[in-house]
Amino acid sequence: MTNRKLIAGNWKMNGSLAANEVLVKALLQGADSAPACDVVLCVPAPYLGQVQALVADSHLALGSQDVSAQTHGAYTGEKSATMLKDFGVRYAIVGHSERRQYHGETDETVAAKAAAALGAGITPIVCVGETLAERDAGQTEEVVKRQLAAVIHVNGHCISEIVVAYEPVWAIGTGKTASPGQAQAVHALLRTQLHHASSEHAPGIRILYGGSMNAANAAELLAQPDIDGGLIGGASLKAPDFLQIIAAAR
Numbered sequence: 001m002t003n004r005k006l007i008a009g010n011w012k013m014n015g016s017l018a019a020n021e022v023l024v025k026a027l028l029q030g031a032d033s034a035p036a037c038d039v040v041l042c043v044p045a046p047y048l049g050q051v052q053a054l055v056a057d058s059h060l061a062l063g064s065q066d067v068s069a070q071t072h073g074a075y076t077g078e079k080s081a082t083m084l085k086d087f088g089v090r091y092a093i094v095g096h097s098e099r100r101q102y103h104g105e106t107d108e109t110v111a112a113k114a115a116a117a118l119g120a121g122i123t124p125i126v127c128v129g130e131t132l133a134e135r136d137a138g139q140t141e142e143v144v145k146r147q148l149a150a151v152i153h154v155n156g157h158c159i160s161e162i163v164v165a166y167e168p169v170w171a172i173g174t175g176k177t178a179s180p181g182q183a184q185a186v187h188a189l190l191r192t193q194l195h196h197a198s199s200e201h202a203p204g205i206r207i208l209y210g211g212s213m214n215a216a217n218a219a220e221l222l223a224q225p226d227i228d229g230g231l232i233g234g235a236s237l238k239a240p241d242f243l244q245i246i247a248a249a250r
């Protein structure tokens with residue numbers, strides 16, 4: 001089975017009103033209005049309203065980089081799933097390694113955030129991935145399985161609604177990409193784990209690769225049988241590069 005691919009841009013904490021407008025307009029002009037894949041832009045929260053207006057009635061979907069596990073109340077600085085939904089957000093990244101590392105997000109927090117997104121009809125893009133030290137210690141399989149297991153444990157009943165992103169931490173923003181073989185090997189074991197949770201839905205769950213995916217390496221990564229798209233940081237800020245990645249996803 002081949003899934004329709006998903007190409008997700010993760011702008012991280014980059015952009016400005018002026019730069020966002022230039023970037024999104026270039027993406028709208030440069031892309032086929034009906035690309036062979038789904039495309040989402042995960043933008044910084046202050047720009048959701050701006051980008052919602054820019055992508056209205058286009059093939060570009062809007063995404064968030066995080067979501068609160070809570071529904072409302074005294075959680076200063078947090079953004080609830082229903083608030084994101086108000087801005088037309090369709091996808092939310094949860095458990096990005098930068099959130100795990102700098103904001104102390106645990107596997108349990110990530111699972112709760114995925115549940116909060118699902119509860120509001122937003123598709124969580126659940127990130128998993130090992131550090132270099134974990135890979136070197138031969139712990140890659142154990143780490144990614146533990147991270148995904150927490151999400152399956154809490155959200156098993158709606159597992160078919162999630163997207164998984166394998167992002168080896170050592171490949172993020174470093175220019176060091178996992179080789180297609182290394183990435184496929186981890187994707188295959190994540191697929192097997194999903195299969196144990198739901199043999200019916202596992203084949204259709206999209207598993208994205210992230211970590212220095214760029215215009216030059218995208219096609220080979222996306223050709224792997226269990227790589228159903230990409231989560232792209234740096235290269236999603238450059239319209240020509242992101243457009244080339246979109247064109248490679250078919």
Ligand code: PGA
Pocket residue numbers: 010167171172173174175210211212213231232233234235
């Ligand atoms: P990168 O980031 O493409 O800049 O490596 C990917 C990510 O962190 O999602």
